[in-house]
Amino acid sequence: MAGKLVTIGFDADDTLWHNERFFRLTQDRFATLLQDYADSNHLMDRLLQAEKRNIGQYGFGIKGFVLSMIETALDVTGDRVPGSVIRALIDAGQDMLQHPIELLPHAREAVTALAETHRVILITKGDLMDQERKLAQSGLGDLFDGVEIVSQKNPTVYAEIFSRLGDGPETGLMVGNSMKSDVVPMVEVGGWGVYVPYGLVWEIERADPPVASHRYHALDHLGQLSALIERIETG
Incomplete structure (x- = not known):
């Protein structure tokens, strides 16, 4: 030694x-899905606040990130987010969990x-x-x-x-x-x-x-x- x-x-x-670049790509996808309900900057700020609140319960990682996106989507749409958007966010999380390591x-x-x-x-x-x-x-x-x-x-x-x-x-x-x-x-x-x-x-x-x-x-x-x-x- x-x-x-x-x-x-x-x-x-x-x-x-x-790792982080996959989160950024998913955030861009998130912003596109919610563009009719909130502008990108406002949406990212709401998502960040949700992540900060949820770390104590969900911890760090993709699963907590997806749950925070779903929560944010519900918040900015007044619980009116289409089911297709929720499905797309779940699919995005699945993609992240299967992405090859580089x-x-x-x-x-x-x-x-x-x-x-x-x-x-x-x-x-x-x-x-x-x-x-x-x-x-x-x-x-x-x-x-x-x-x-x-x-x-x-x-x-x-x-x-x-x-x-x-x-x-x-x-x-x-x-x-x-x-x-x-x-x-x-x-x-x-x-x-x-x-x-x-x-x-x-x-x-x-x-x-x-x-x-x-x-x-x-x-x-x-x-x-x-x-x-x-x-x-x-x-």
């Missing part, structure tokens, strides 16, 4: 494979290289069955020493996982595209947080970067990760 870092954690959606650039190489030198784990939020499906299709599953599918990502969760699967968060590093879920809480608990932007950001996942901490780093892509880890361990 390396001197400074023992356990490397990877986020899954939009860090190792595409790895992001450098994802396979980064995980493969670090699996040879560190304990490598996957920490992701979302629906259990959907996340298991995506991991199986990714072809990366055998590279991880542990897989954690959690309902929330916060300092307490990271402290528990990196203690159980490593030597604690102080010798752990978390890589992800969400500043709010992957980076900030890991830095807060004493670990290293590495931000790799995806481009599309879900509003709920926005947060200010912890720029005051020397344990925060930002990369352009996963191809730069191994070099960063080497600098951390030799610095």
